[in-house]
Amino acid sequence: MKIKRNIALSDSGFVFDPSSGDSFSTNPIGLEIIKMLKEGKATQEIKASIVKEYMIDEVSFEKDLYDFVEMLGKLKLTEDAEKKKD
Amino acid sequence: MKRMQYERPVIQRLNVGVMNKFGKRTEYAPVTHIDGNSVKELLQKYGSPLFVISEKTIRQTLRDANRAFKTRYPKVQFAWSYKTNYVNAVCNVFHQEGSWAEVVSGFEYSKALHNGVPGNKIIFNGPDKAEAELKLAIENNSLIHIDHLDELYLIKELAINAKKRPKVAIRVNMDTGVYPMWDRFGFNYENGQAWDAINKIMLNDTMDLVGLHSHIGTFMLAPSAYGVAASKLSELALSIKKKYKKNIEYIDMGGGFASRNTLKGSYLQGADSSPSFDQFAEAITTAILNAGFVENELPLLILETGRALIDDAGSLLGTVISNKRLADGRRATIMDFGVNVLFTSFWYDHKVSPAQEFSQYTEDAVLYGPLCMNIDVIRENITLPPLKRDDNVVVHMVGAYNMTQWMQFISLRPAIVMIDMDEKAHIIRNRETLNSIQGDEVVPKYLKEFKL
Numbered sequence A: 001m002k003i004k005r006n007i008a009l010s011d012s013g014f015v016f017d018p019s020s021g022d023s024f025s026t027n028p029i030g031l032e033i034i035k036m037l038k039e040g041k042a043t044q045e046i047k048a049s050i051v052k053e054y055m056i057d058e059v060s061f062e063k064d065l066y067d068f069v070e071m072l073g074k075l076k077l078t079e080d081a082e083k084k085k086d
Numbered sequence B: 001m002k003r004m005q006y007e008r009p010v011i012q013r014l015n016v017g018v019m020n021k022f023g024k025r026t027e028y029a030p031v032t033h034i035d036g037n038s039v040k041e042l043l044q045k046y047g048s049p050l051f052v053i054s055e056k057t058i059r060q061t062l063r064d065a066n067r068a069f070k071t072r073y074p075k076v077q078f079a080w081s082y083k084t085n086y087v088n089a090v091c092n093v094f095h096q097e098g099s100w101a102e103v104v105s106g107f108e109y110s111k112a113l114h115n116g117v118p119g120n121k122i123i124f125n126g127p128d129k130a131e132a133e134l135k136l137a138i139e140n141n142s143l144i145h146i147d148h149l150d151e152l153y154l155i156k157e158l159a160i161n162a163k164k165r166p167k168v169a170i171r172v173n174m175d176t177g178v179y180p181m182w183d184r185f186g187f188n189y190e191n192g193q194a195w196d197a198i199n200k201i202m203l204n205d206t207m208d209l210v211g212l213h214s215h216i217g218t219f220m221l222a223p224s225a226y227g228v229a230a231s232k233l234s235e236l237a238l239s240i241k242k243k244y245k246k247n248i249e250y251i252d253m254g255g256g257f258a259s260r261n262t263l264k265g266s267y268l269q270g271a272d273s274s275p276s277f278d279q280f281a282e283a284i285t286t287a288i289l290n291a292g293f294v295e296n297e298l299p300l301l302i303l304e305t306g307r308a309l310i311d312d313a314g315s316l317l318g319t320v321i322s323n324k325r326l327a328d329g330r331r332a333t334i335m336d337f338g339v340n341v342l343f344t345s346f347w348y349d350h351k352v353s354p355a356q357e358f359s360q361y362t363e364d365a366v367l368y369g370p371l372c373m374n375i376d377v378i379r380e381n382i383t384l385p386p387l388k389r390d391d392n393v394v395v396h397m398v399g400a401y402n403m404t405q406w407m408q409f410i411s412l413r414p415a416i417v418m419i420d421m422d423e424k425a426h427i428i429r430n431r432e433t434l435n436s437i438q439g440d441e442v443v444p445k446y447l448k449e450f451k452l
């Protein structure tokens, strides 16, 4: 799974997709995850980083991460979603 | 390093122009305490889900309603509508504040007697009063509100046998300009049925016609409809005075004032659109005061207000069981209470607040209950902060009709706690046990054993 490289992020959690013109709002954890995805980090790295920083166990976070990434796809913010559309 | 508080990642599309249009922020501001009691601690102590009643809110609401009417009219009496919430501790708060009892069945009548309400301060309404129940009500000098002619004749017969003059009123239904018109209870005003019933009672002289009653509907949003009803009842009372030289002692306007809840599908939030007690009081008292009664013959005004007096005082505390993503991408949150416990979710878009602190991020979700049924939806669409398993929520304004219409289905019904004036919690109904349900079951002897 890859996030679209051209999406713009602001520190306040504002997400803008220039290819569609859509904007989104995400919470601080969501923002961190999107940033890491943009940097091309693997799922394992993202998990380790969040679990270290926040009071959450890995199993619970994995569930939320999976769900979040699915949502990114639904909102057409991932490369795969982009391809599927063609 | 101290790890930070975790919150589920969420992302939501921003719809330009729709954002914040309805100022919904307050809907998901966290509610961590009820009358000084921590939601989490209440749930730990009494189990989840849990109904919580604020005694302070009941007394304040009733005092507010009393003030609205008593500052406008000299003689006012509230009668607590048992069907709305007949948990005894709740009823007794109303009785301590001076309310009589209004009951609609033999079961409720027994409850009122058990609570210690004097028989002559019980109003007995409803179409289904059994002969034995009527006998008891006559014996106790209760106020019997006659619903139909069969009942009128039965009471006449019982009165003759008992050598007593029962105190009766008739229930009158009428066109008040609101739809649907409730014409299945009582005698109709416009077609003359009501006047006919009055003549039958007056000419026969076995009963004492003391009052006139109407209950024009429930969750009424139009005070003017009560003005129309009060005028019509006053007109009947004045006609009785003219023809029979008899003063009608009271006019009972029934219940039906809307609470601050939001009706399903309503565009406006109930808290903003429901009329105040003052508005209902103004419409009713103006109509009676202007009807033409001689001042010292003004009838007592009785009110059987239910939901508007108790909805605000009740909360349901619950716990998140799980989160799901529906096929269309919407978030679904499954709670440990469903429509079995929260019956009024069929009528209202209940306000739900998280019971713990959150950032300002939210997502749209469907709130489901735990029943294995499609109808088990608590909110079809609600904006909430991301909730995770074991998080808690507070459902607001659930005091009316839930603790009487709740269904025992696949699980046991929860406990009810009352928070007193000093913010101390008291259990007022224990969580059900297996025996509360099975206690009355009987298994025939030949079915007691089986081999598998």
Ligand SMILES: Cc1ncc(COP(=O)(O)O)c(C=O)c1O
Residues within 6 Å of the ligand: B081, B084, B102, B125, B215, B217, B218, B219, B254, B255, B256, B257, B304, B305, B306, B307, B308, B400
């Ligand atoms: C006769 C009568 N009185 C009072 C009430 C209480 O109504 P509400 O809760 O709408 O005020 C009802 C409820 O249906 C009723 O039937």
